[in-house]
Amino acid sequence: MKKNWWKESVVYQIYPRSFKDSNGDGIGDIPGIIEKLDYLKELGVNVLWISPMLESPQDDNGYDISDYRRVYKEYGTMEDYEKLLEEAHKRGIKILMDLVVNHTSDEHNWFIESRKSKDNPYRDYYIWREPVNGKEPNNWGSVFGGPAWEYDPQTEMYYLHLFSRKQPDLNWENEKVRQEVYDMMNFWCEKGIDGFRMDVISMISKDQSYPDGKMNGGLYGDFGPYCVHGPRIHEFLQEMNREVLSRYDVMTVGETSGVTIEDAQKYAGEDRNELNMVFQFEHVEDQGSDHGKWTTEKYDFQEFKKVMIKWQEELAGKAWNSLFLGNHDQPRSVSRFGNDNPAYRETSAKMLATCLHMMQGTPYVYQGEELGMTNAYFTELKDYRDIESIQYFHEYTEAGIYTPEYMMKCLMLRGRDNARTPMQWEDSYQAGFTEGTPWIRVNSNYKEINAKQQLSDPDSIFHYYQKLIRLRKEKPVIVYGVFEALYRDHDQIFAYTRTLEGEKLLTVCNFSEHVAEMEIPEEFQKNAECLITNLGRKDFGKKVILKPYEAFVLYRNL
Missing domain, CATH: 2.60.40.1180 (Golgi alpha-mannosidase II)
Incomplete structure (x- = not known):
């Protein structure tokens, strides 16, 4: 098997909004990340994947980008970003940028131009369709609830948004769009970044006939068969590889929900010239719920184990695995797959880490996972910030699908904000995350669970992770x-x-x-x-x- 630095790495994911606030405005920032680089070096990780830090109205916490070449002002400046690269590299830590190119913000200049008129030069940068019988072009629903089409009165047409209405999808059929994306990627590679985590990259190619989707128990049709692993996806990624990725020694990981073993071999096969690895989500997807993730059912261990084994065995020698149990879109792993009851939290957090880190693939640690941080279990809707949770709460309760009480239980167990509460640095005010008022409430258990306490305890979850990461560097058998x-x-x-x-x-x-x-x-x-x-x-x-x-x-x- 070919050896590569990214196979031997351990990646740490930072959600910048919640990691460390350096100036008291309640929002994490780049100087805050720089401040904690020594902590990350001590943990032993050598790659940081940082969720989007570019200019954005923050409708979806930065996954709605309005300028691909500017740093989001509340996170800092381009000088701060350059300093982060320099300071990380000094410590032997590489930086992965979150690449969000399935869609932009509706406040991106391309879209502002695109919606002005049907003959605007930027019109074809996005996906516009005429109404059908006075309604949406088809029945697709968006990932965040509601229809996937938004009517724009200015030109009396609909644009496609597979996510929020403020996240219009780019038209990858347009060669100019692809060139804009590759130019932007080259711009960041020249700055010295070490790779890309590619947001929903499997959705960039759409079936150009835009047919109705199957109704799966919800209010809208499923766009999946027509937009996920679409007809030209591999052509586009091979072009991206030729134009950008092959020119630099970078690491790439694609977010590819709904990916099969066969798909993964196409995306990440050693000889395919596309990506290094993909995120598959089979082990964190819900089996059998009519309403996707919105359930209070516990995960099925046998099914989980079967899926984990399948990916280990069937990708062996063909493509590389990425290993994760939590990220910014998932509940806290110890609350979901372990047991966050104080009697078992530490033991089960260590057990989960052992299981994951000894497998073949590149492990990803989501911020706070190395401390055994738990779900927040917010009991009131006003404490939630996530667009997905709030929209589905209203959609499902107003349609009578769930009672408000049951839907709140679903949010407490499955909402994305569980992973987005501020990092728990110490047992002082606001867990040491900020001196101001945090953008989202701190988990109330920060006095018991925090980095300061764990750094001073040799038996802590932090030190257990540190040992697992060290072992991976010492024993080639763990990697290969x-x-x-x-x-x-x-x-x-x-x-x-x-x-x-x-x-x-x-x-x-x-x-x-x-x-x-x-x-x-x-x-x-x-x-x-x-x-x-x-x-x-x-x-x-x-x-x-x-x-x-x-x-x-x-x-x-x-």
Whole structure:
């Protein structure tokens, strides 16, 4: 297998709005990130993916960009960004930029021009369609609720927005649009960035017939079959690779929801000249709910394990995995896949990290995950800031799909704001995030869960993550070893081995709050070294009784 720096890296995702505020305005900023680079270096991560920091009206917290070459004023200046690159690089840390090019903000100059008249030179930068029988061109619904088309009275036509109405989709069929995007990417690569995380990149190519979508229990048709992995997607990405990516030593990861194993091999195959890896979401998607993520059902461990194993086995030797349990769009991983009850929070957070970091692929740590930060569980709608949560609350309660009480429970468990509350730095005012009033409420458990306390405790979740990251740098088997699943049908245990030349690892994780019994494979019963354990286990005989959420990794030379 080909060796690459991005395969050997551990990525840390920063949501800049919530990471660290340096000037007391309640919003995280670039100087705040610079201030915490030593903390990140101590953790051991060597790549930062920073969610969008470019000029934006912040309708979708920066994923609505109004100027691709200017830094968002509340985050800082271009000089601040250049200093961030310089200071990060000094510490051996690379920076990934969030590339948002499926859509822009409706306040981007291209769109302001585009909507002026049907013959404006920028008209074709976006997707405009005539009304059909006085209504939307088709029945598609947007990701954030409501229709995916917005009527514009100025030219009496509709424009497409797969997300918010303030996020019109770019028309990638237009060669000028593609060239604008590549020029902008080259501009940032020349500044010295180290790669791109590409937002909803699998949606940039649309089926040009724009047919109605299937009704899946909601109020609108599903655009997925016509806009996700569309007809020209691989052509566009190969062109992007030729025009930009192949010219620099950069890392690329594409956000590709609904991706199959076969799709992933096309996007990220070693010889495909497209991307280095993709984010697949099968393990965090909801099986069987008519209303997508809006459910109070707990995840199905057996299904989760099956999906994780499938991606390890079927991408092996064909494409590279990205490993994650949480990000800015998901609930907190310990609240969802572990147990955030104080009795089990630390143990289960360490267990989840062990399971993920010992697999093949590049691991991603979402800010606060290394502290075991939990869902915020806001009980009132006024505390939510996320456009998706607020719009679906109104849409589903007004349509009588859910009661307000049930929908609030859904938001508490599944809303994106759970991951967006301020980073908990210390147990003082506003968790040390800001000296002002934060843009969103701090999680009330910051006195118990914060970085200051964990840095001083050698047994903390932070130090456990630090050790996992160090092990990955020391043992090539963790990066490049062959994966083999054990106990496939066990309803509590996730166990697997990794093998590379003369080295072999055994990872064992109990995903439940009950004890679980297992037999250690014979080759690990003697002469095996315990690399890491979350409950201090010393005894690894033939049979072990795993405590709730226990995890350990055994290693031996063959």
